[in-house]
Amino acid sequence: MVKNALQAQLLKAGLVDNKKAKKLTKQAHHEQRIGQSDEPAIKANIEKAQQEKLAKDQALNLEKQQQLEEKALKASIIQMIKHHKISNTEGDSVYQFIDEGKIKKVYIAQQVYNALVSGSLVIAKDQDQYAYLPKALAEKIDQKMQGFILMNNAEKNEQATDEEDPYAAYVIPDDLMW
CATH class of the missing domain: 1.20.5 (Single alpha-helices involved in coiled-coils or other helix-helix interfaces)
Structure with missing residues (x-):
């Protein structure tokens, strides 16, 4: 047992x-x-x-x-x-744009200024500074990740105006100096 x-x-x-x-x-x-x-x-x-x-x-x-x-x-x-980025951009022309809710002012050459206004150049954030890039490169960067391109006038130039707008004939230039 x-x-x-x-x-x-x-x-x-x-x-x-x-x-x-x-x-x-x-x-x-x-x-x-x-x-x-x-x-x-x-x-x-x-x-x-x-x-x-x-x-x-x-x-x-x-x-x-x-x-x-x-x-x-x-x-x-x-x-x-x-x-x-385009180098040697310093000059006497003043260009203003908005970065993080603040108006920024940069002094650039007249040729760069004209290219920014026409939309062939854009302003991009380069860490603590600003860089001026060709439009094609800026579009590639913007497709990959948002937030680097600060100012792109090509988008503003491509916008269609309202046909019923009574002031459509009076175009306000982007390079208007006050």
Whole structure:
């Protein structure tokens, strides 16, 4: 009846009686069955927790990857601006534009001024300064990421005027000096 050697030795020594040995054996059996019945639930919980952790880790990795891609895109745009900006633009003509809700004033050469007004050049943000870029490059930059191009007069020049506007014949020039 006794299943384990220690119980047999305790019975022979008289420290435990038959009844108590059966009770202990039955109790051990019962605990083993209960442990086995809970085991699948525990395994399911562990598996569920692992799946949740894996999904969370994948979401974090995806977010980090997107941040890295955005950072690389910004770096490439900044490099494009630095490489293609027009140099030697200082001059006496004043050009005003809006940057972050504030009116900015720059002194540029008359040729650059005329190109900005006509729309063939645009103003782009070059970190803490401003860069003057060709229209085609500005369109490529604007397609990749918004926020770098500050002033693009080509869009204003292409707007159609309202035919019913009584003042349509009176065009207000962009280069009007006050």
